[in-house]
Amino acid sequence: MLFGNADLNYVWANLSQMQIGCHVSISGGIDKSVDNAIERECSAFQIFTRNPRGWHAKELAKQDITNFQEKLKNSKIDKFATCAHMPYLPNLSTPKEDGFEKSVNTLISEVERCAELGIPYLVTHLGSHLGTGEEQGIKRLVKGLTKAGQTKNDVMILLENTAGQKNSVGADFEQLAEIYNQLKPSKKFGICFDTCHAFVSGYDLRTEKGVDDTFSKFNDTVGIENLKILHLNDAKGELGCNLDRHYHIGLGNIGKKGLGAVVKTANKKKIPIILETPIDSTRDDFENIRIAKGLA
Numbered sequence: 001m002l003f004g005n006a007d008l009n010y011v012w013a014n015l016s017q018m019q020i021g022c023h024v025s026i027s028g029g030i031d032k033s034v035d036n037a038i039e040r041e042c043s044a045f046q047i048f049t050r051n052p053r054g055w056h057a058k059e060l061a062k063q064d065i066t067n068f069q070e071k072l073k074n075s076k077i078d079k080f081a082t083c084a085h086m087p088y089l090p091n092l093s094t095p096k097e098d099g100f101e102k103s104v105n106t107l108i109s110e111v112e113r114c115a116e117l118g119i120p121y122l123v124t125h126l127g128s129h130l131g132t133g134e135e136q137g138i139k140r141l142v143k144g145l146t147k148a149g150q151t152k153n154d155v156m157i158l159l160e161n162t163a164g165q166k167n168s169v170g171a172d173f174e175q176l177a178e179i180y181n182q183l184k185p186s187k188k189f190g191i192c193f194d195t196c197h198a199f200v201s202g203y204d205l206r207t208e209k210g211v212d213d214t215f216s217k218f219n220d221t222v223g224i225e226n227l228k229i230l231h232l233n234d235a236k237g238e239l240g241c242n243l244d245r246h247y248h249i250g251l252g253n254i255g256k257k258g259l260g261a262v263v264k265t266a267n268k269k270k271i272p273i274i275l276e277t278p279i280d281s282t283r284d285d286f287e288n289i290r291i292a293k294g295l296a
């Protein structure tokens with residue numbers, strides 16, 4: 001069938017609708033995250049499914065799951081623009097046996113919680129080898145991820161590029177690809193690209209050319225088709241400093257021009273954008289989202 005005017009309008013409306021939002025709180029109930037997202041005019045959002053600072057997770061109550069799903073369905077937010085982030089304590093590259101087991105179990109549990117909630121993506125950090133070397137760290141990491149990838153559901157685990165702190169793995173795209181390529185089944189795994197982490201691990205995102213070069217390197221290694229979520233954060237630190245400190249959009253060392261080019265690239269590929277910017281006296285997330293939208 002040929003495109004009529006109405007169809008074309010529909011296509012354009014869809015193209016211009018960027019998916020963008022931020023990490024939102026679940027305090028007061030997991031369904032409150034949807035309210036928080038709507039209040040901030042998000043068309044994408046990220047949550048922790050539970051307290052990120054502990055090992056323990058209380059089981060999700062049936063009513064909370066229903067409320068979350070109902071609110072999401074009644075909102076304009078596409079479910080494929082939502083994701084969850086792993087809690088902070090797990091370390092999938094650790095040489096400590098009990099720590100590794102606990103970490104893998106947490107990953108599996110988070111995958112299952114996402115499945116219950118209908119959240120398609122779970123973002124995970126790649127961990128620290130704690131001085132035992134990258135090769136050993138990656139071996140454990142791949143083992144842990146593979147185990148979690150065997151769960152029977154549609155949740156995709158997204159590997160987040162790291163800031164390149166001491167003993168971390170997965171900061172450079174070659175290594176991220178090396179890890180990703182070992183994971184089976186591949187449909188259970190994807191990538192989350194964090195602009196702050198990429199910048200402080202040495203990828204210059206300050207100019208349009210820098211962004212083009214970085215994304216073409218990313219495409220040559222990891223493959224842009226595997227990129228499912230983009231974390232849009234400015235950086236407090238300098239290029240290549242390995243400091244994981246996020247900053248307000250346009251006010252950090254990446255700046256407006258570079259982040260604008262990233263936003264345009266993500267929009268072209270229809271990749272949901274999530275801000276993980278600080279909330280302080282300089283700015284709140286309402287304002288960071290407004291400014292990020294303006295960059296498109």
Ligand code: MN
Pocket residue numbers: 085123125160
């Ligand atoms: Mn992260």
Ligand code: MN
Pocket residue numbers: 160194231276
């Ligand atoms: Mn991130």
Ligand code: ZN
Pocket residue numbers: 163194196197244245246
């Ligand atoms: Zn970070």
